[in-house]
Amino acid sequence: MLEVGTPAPDFTLQDQNGNEVSLHDFKGKKVILYFYPKDNTAGCTKQACAYRDLYPQISQHGAVVLGISKDTVRSHKKFEEKFELPFTLLADPDRGVLNAYEVQKEKTMYGKKVMGTVRTTYLIDENGIIQDAQEKVRPEEDPQTWLEKIQKQENQ
DSSP states (O other): OOOTTSBOOOOEEEETTSOEEEGGGGTTSEEEEEEOSOTTSHHHHHHHHHHHHHHHHHHHTTEEEEEEESOOHHHHHHHHHHHTOOSEEEEOTTOHHHHHTTOEEEEEETTEEEEEEOOEEEEEOTTSBEEEEEESOOTTTHHHHHHHHHHHHHTO
């Protein structure tokens, strides 16, 4: 996991509509950048739908949500449409951004060691600096956690 207080690595990936999106496109906004293993799986669907449900409140606090996985643009489009997701999903099939953010790690699945995406969320400030980070997040609780962190920052 990358260190809090360091610049977030910039990237350019395709979104669910095939448009190129860069992290620097969101300069001046807070970014909740969450990495997840795979579209249309139980945990990832719970997490995405929880972000969907809280998206209006997150937006009210000047933040955007970006979800990244190794899935394709086409897979992301189907996922977005199926669950009416109002935020950007970014495709990283080459895993370059997943590696840059140190979320590709060895995991144990069904007793075997495999490389996979560790569910991780970063909060990046308006200047592109990592303000907070958490790995091995609980999918259904992750969005509420970050909404509360953004609200708490505003009240300081």
